[in-house]
Amino acid sequence: MKKWMKLMPFWAPGLLLYALFFIYPTLTGFYYSFTDWDGLSPSYRYIGFDNYAAVSQDIVFHKSLVNNLKFMAAILLSQTVISLLLALRLTRQSKAIVALRALYFLPTVLSSVSVGFIWTFIYDPTLGSLNALLERVGLSTWAQNWLGDSAIAIFSVAAVQAWAHIGQMVILFVAGLQSIPKELLESARLDGAGRFSLFFRITWPLLAPAAAIVVSYTTIQSFKAFDLVFTMTGGGPAYSTEILSTYIYGSAFLSYTFGKAATASVFFLALISIITFLQFRLLRTDRISY
Amino acid sequence: MKSIFKLSKIALVIAAALLVTVLAACGSGNGLGNSANNNDSGGAAGETKQAGSGVKDPVTISFLHWRGEDQAVLDVIIDKFEQEHAGIHVETQVFPSDQYQSTVQAKLIDGSVGDVFTSFPGAQFEAIAKAGLFADLSGESFVSAYEPALIEAGQKDGKQLALPYQLVYNIPxxxxxxxxxxxxxxxxxxxxxxxxxxxxxxxxxxxxxxxxxxxxxxxxxxxxxxxxxxxxxxxxxxxxxxxxxxxxxxxxxxxxxxxxxxxxxxxxxxxxxxxxxxxxxxxxxxxxxxxxxxxxxxxxxxxxxxxxxxxxAPITVPADQAVFEGIHTTTFMLAVNSKSKHPEEAKLFIEFLSRKDIAAEYANGTGQNVTVKDVDYTSEELKVVSEWTTKKTRFQPRFTITxxxxxxxxxxxxxxxxxxxxxxxxxxxxxxxxxxxxxx
Missing domain, CATH: 3.40.190.10 (Periplasmic binding protein-like II)
Structure with a gap:
């Protein structure tokens, strides 16, 4: 028996599943992006690049893209910075710290729909606990129309997304921090490195693989945050929280323009691929060596 | 070495079994290509068969709608229907209204569910009509049980494709x-x-x-x-x-x-x-x-x-320029799936719902007015609404945006x-x- 035949049981199942559930749907989506299929009728026509022209000029698509970039930037910044700061405090292995890590991780196991509903009630301007709390502690000027003000609604949703996923990122950073050899830190300390230079010259460069995973995962998550937006705002008010995934959903299942939705999905795939590639290059994950 | 070879053989068998399972799952889920013409495809919500001798086996029809809050009342009505029509069982699936908009069309395509289903007027009605999923109800005897002016939302190209069941006034x-x-x-x-x-x-x-x-x-x-x-x-x-x-x-x-x-x-x-x-x-x-x-x-x-x-209703113009006093919507439009394998049984169910005593039971039980003629309303709220039937109202403008x-x-x-x-x-x-x- 040839070597590749013997090894087949190891790679074939994974490849098969990947091909069936990722490559096939992607190619099918690409195919439908050249059609005017409505998602219901048994027939459709090939319309060439018409969908690509229509989507690239679509005002709502532009709004969704801009909102999505704002959403991504807000989540990327808050989630990465806060989870890194927490991870730096939570690396040691004591009972209290393990309990804290579990506590921070807890929101991650809640379904996004539940998180969305919980926070919709918290944010509610008349019945919500957030504004009530701010008023009680004398910060009533900080009270906001969190989901109803189109200038801040996308950031209010982003805050919830960060709240729900910071614990997950803490775990990734803690794993990265624990894999840094202690000797390196010790010798740097002996050489007189202060806390800041220790972090920026030793810890951060060696954390690059973990940081790359956190950053790319957070980015992809921010593009896929459909359920949270759907339950909290439905894309409103006035398109201010419409992001690419809700745009695609609306095109496919509410407007019955599957061809257009498939086209937007192709743009979506290309955009995530480019951003993730750039992030990996910028974080120089390939240059780590001990 | 021998044991490794044995292990890889087992793994191969598992891989092959996995492949078959996954392919089989994919095959049954793909409805686009074969759904239009292949009436034998797909499993029914409850399998039924017409016996060659003409004796009917029990039939299960599927009823899809979005009114979860009405289900207790509908369950009682369905029990009565099943007692009257021994051999027909109604299986209900309810989806929240926003999900209903997005999921029901795909479910209707192969005819395995939604023998009887409901549709919103406007965009959803247009999309389902375009996909040819409404069976034509024109000429069915039960159509005459409804107020003619209140079932226009279910008409298209001169055909009665659906029968709006609920009457709602969309005013404050x-x-x-x-x-x-x-x-x-x-x-x-x-x-x-x-x-x-x-x-x-x-x-x-x-x-x-x-x-x-x-x-x-x-x-x-x-x-x-x-x-x-x-x-x-x-x-x-x-x-x-x-x-x-x-x-x-x-x-x-x-x-x-x-x-x-x-x-x-x-x-x-x-x-x-x-x-x-x-x-x-x-x-x-x-x-x-x-x-x-x-x-x-x-x-x-x-x-x-x-x-x-x-x-x-807010009158946004001087009183003498007001043309309309309010807004009405006829919705929860009952329809039969054109791909249904049991259209006759499905129509029997709609006929049952169209009777004025059953419509009254539904209305009084759920607090929703209905489009069926001569229904006696008992609750105070329904009487309030029925006052509006004599006023000059127009069909909900939002639903005219298709x-x-x-x-x-x-x-x-x-x-x-x-x-x-x-x-x-x-x-x-x-x-x-x-x-x-x-x-x-």
């Missing part, structure tokens, strides 16, 4: 006791409406509870626009490019929304308020008017039995104005989206 509800307490008559024109709101506000009440974050704009736009654009084809003309949102009728409507908002007649931060919170304000009698519709009357009463409620993205643009312009955008600018921005949608 007001608290009768609060109006009486403050000496307020039901206003007959726009100045009167503003004066009433001012009086309520001065009394420390929220004049209008408005769910600006979800259903509010879609409900309240209807009475607000009905007399500003008395042409019932106005949104059809908008989609045909013959009318524009920048025309006087829509800019005036937006300006009046702004007036209500700027004067503080909606609760604070109305754009962030969802339906539950707006309902709570009304139920707790903190708000005097609830900008929703008659479908909410029974729910309000259940939460606060002391409430005395009636309906009123393009969902145009509808979204229209609703977003209301939200934009409430968020501080000038009416003219909001109208222009919405019209730009409409132009793209209709290819102008």
């Amino acid at each position: 509800i007001y608290n009768v006791a609060l109006f009486e307490q403050h000496g307020i008559e039901v206003p007959k024109d726009w100045d009167g409406f503003l004066a009433a709101a001012e009086k309520l506000k001065a009394a420390g009440l929220t004049p209008i509870a408005f769910a600006g974050a979800d259903i509010g704009p879609g409900q309240f736009m209807n009475p607000m626009v009905m007399n500003n654009a008395p042409d019932e084809q106005i949104f059809a003309k908008l989609q045909a490019g013959e009318a524009k949102l920048t025309d006087e009728w829509w800019v005036k409507t937006l300006t009046q929304f702004k007036e209500l908002n700027d004067n503080g007649y909606f609760q604070k931060d109305a754009l962030g308020t969802k339906a539950d919170a707006a309902n709570a304000l009304f139920i707790q009698e903190k708000a005097a008017i609830l900008a929703s519709g008659s479908y909410q009357l029974a729910g309000n009463k259940a939460s606060n039995p002391n409430l005395r409620q009636k309906l009123l 393009n969902t993205e145009v509808q979204e643009a229209v609703l977003s312009s209301i939200q934009a104005v409430l968020g501080g955008t000038e009416p003219q600018k909001a109208a222009e921005e919405a019209q730009a989206i409409v132009d793209q949608q209709i290819g102008k």
